[in-house]
Amino acid sequence: MTTKVAVVGANGRMGRLITALIEASDEFEVHALLGSSDDLDGIRGADVAVDVTLPQSSQRIVDAAVALDVPIVVGTSGWSSERIESLRHALGTSPSTGVLIIPNFSIGSVLATSFATMAARFYDSIEIVEAHHAAKADSPSGTAVRTAELIGAARSELGPVAAPHTDQRARGQQVASIPVHSLRLSGVMAKQDVHLGGTGEVLTISHETISPSAYESGIRIALAAARTARGVIVGLESLVELGLPGTGSASTGSAAASAPESAPEPAPAPERPTGQAAGLA
Structure with a gap:
């Protein structure tokens, strides 16, 4: 069974890339191709929505997807930590859908x-x-x-x-x-x-x-993860095992998806080598 994807910002650089990737895939199919000023009711019925528009449009698109209970992948800049925390608060402690904010798909x-x-x-x-x-x-x-x-x-x-x-x-x-x-x-x-x-x-x-093809694997990962995502997930590193602290693929369909932190927990501070300044203001 294919995943139906609504792309908002379909005429932009990333929108065209995502649309071409979906059309060439056996895993996904295009549900709707929308612009940022279009009627966002076109998202209704999609399994996943994607926002690749402009910072001033992104909040409205995310709000529409959440209201329609459609998980959304956000590839638009402008989501500060304050906006992300506000979104977490709006979704509540038991979110019924997911918002994946991906600053970079590479x-x-x-x-x-x-x-x-x-x-x-x-x-x-x-x-x-x-x-x-x-x-x-x-x-x-x-x-x-x-x-x-x-x-x-x-x-x-x-x-x-x-x-x-x-x-x-x-x-x-x-x-x-x-x-x-x-x-x-x-x-x-x-x-x-x-x-x-x-x-x-x-x-x-x-x-x-050096080429938009660098984004393709990350786009596929995000689209596949979004369907079962719950809560707010930030960063592609939350979806894949990089073998590094604070990364992992346990962020969809589980409590991990709605964890309150948007950044990995920092490891204990190392002892400084002799001669290196510490804690400079």
Whole structure:
């Protein structure tokens, strides 16, 4: 039996990619192709909905899907931790449907974010530089925000990173105390570098998407998981076993799906090597 999918934002870059993937699949079928301003009653009867629109439209689309009891995969930026917590509260303690918020469908991107999260406890100076195509309207990207929030959670016992002169506009936007810098350039699809500075060294964790095909496996994973999801699930790392702390595939159809945290529980802070500054403000 195939899964019927309603795609909202079907005419956009990601919408076209998802639609083509569904049409080429034996596992999924198109239920409806909608724009962000269309009548969202077209979601009714779908097994899963997908939102790949704009930040200003996403809340309305998610609310419509929840009201229709249709689980939804959200690939739209703009879902801050505050908005996510508000959504959790609205769904209640025994949600009847699921909302999967996926900042990035690329497995490589999720791995890079996980590596940066693991490394963050060993470095006090951390900044993120993300670059996207010139047509991307929002900044910073959802992936950069998610990365910063996870790094902040991993460093919760250590305090904020060392980020001097953040009163200057050129120093980027602070997310969880971490400066995030956004580039919008022709010739770029999606790239993110996390720079971690320590005594006598800099570790840079970099990921670049060079083709939309990088998103296909993550889209399939999210669509398959959404049908039985309950509650709010954030990040592709919640759906797949990466072999890293805080990741796993036990987030659908179970109590884990509605757990109140949107970030992995940070591991205990390591002891600092001699000579490395700790807990700089």
